[in-house]
Amino acid sequence: AQTVTQSQPEMSVQEAETVTLSCTYDTSENNYYLFWYKQPPSRQMILVIRQEAYKQQNATENRFSVNFQKAAKSFSLKISDSQLGDTAMYFCAIGAGSYQLTFGKGTKLSVIP
Amino acid sequence: AAGVIQSPRHLIKEKRETATLKCYPIPRHDTVYWYQQGPGQDPQFLISFYEKMQSDKGSIPDRFSAQQFSDYHSELNMSSLELGDSALYFCASSSRDRGKTETQYFGPGTRLLVL
Numbered sequence: 128a129q130t131v132t133q134s135q136p137e138m139s140v141q142e143a144e145t146v147t148l149s150c151t152y153d154t155s156e157n158n159y160y161l162f163w164y165k166q167p168p169s170r171q172m173i174l175v176i177r178q179e180a181y182k183q184q185n186a187t188e189n190r191f192s193v194n195f196q197k198a199a200k201s202f203s204l205k206i207s208d209s210q211l212g213d214t215a216m217y218f219c220a221i222g223a224g225s226y227q228l229t230f231g232k233g234t235k236l237s238v239i240p
Numbered sequence: 241a242a243g244v245i246q247s248p249r250h251l252i253k254e255k256r257e258t259a260t261l262k263c264y265p266i267p268r269h270d271t272v273y274w275y276q277q278g279p280g281q282d283p284q285f286l287i288s289f290y291e292k293m294q295s296d297k298g299s300i301p302d303r304f305s306a307q308q309f310s311d312y313h314s315e316l317n318m319s320s321l322e323l324g325d326s327a328l329y330f331c332a333s334s335s336r337d338r339g340k341t342e343t344q345y346f347g348p349g350t351r352l353l354v355l
Binding site: 173 | 271273275277281282283285288295296298328330332334336342343344345346348349351
């Protein structure tokens with residue numbers, strides 16, 4: 128079984144600033160994927176970024192990047208140049224073995240103008 | 241690009257009634273997943289199908305059943321509805337190519353309210 132822990136229930140950031148959301152996970156699988164999903168007030172689940180565990184290079188997607196520390200089982204998300212549209216709930220998730228996703232409890236991010 | 245389609249988007253039912261939720265995956269995706277997200281909660285995995293066969297089963301109540309059809313669309317059937325079934329139900333799809341976890345793309349969800 129997999130577990131995902133997001134220790135920051137809520138965070139806020141000033142527009143144009145940088146913010147980092149934390150995520151730790153646990154799994155006994157060797158092959159797994161890690162994801163960050165964004166859920167804005169519309170409640171749509173939107174993929175932000177993904178990381179294959181076998182890749183050492185951290186994934187980046189425009190203003191979004193991750194810091195993947197495999198030994199520490201840590202997978203943080205950095206959002207640069209924060210925009211008002213980044214206001215959302217952010218879920219960290221792991222997919223391993225049985226393919227289903229296990230999510231963390233989420234971090235509610237507010238971008239302040 | 242085509243996305244996952246779910247219908248209906250909103251559904252209101254009375255206790256003990258039955259509901260059917262439909263999901264149309266992204267074209268050429270062979271795997272469908274169902275998740276339930278209660279208010280203020282993270283999504284919880286219910287069940288998945290790969291190539292029309294049940295693949296994995298999570299915390300799905302016995303009152304719920306699901307299947308995937310020959311055109312790959314899936315239906316989640318919920319009977320004897322309870323107040324606690326009120327939630328947002330997501331369908332996600334992926335292509336299980338090369339036998340490893342691939343990215344799951346989520347539909348907009350069906351909001352079910354049980355009165």
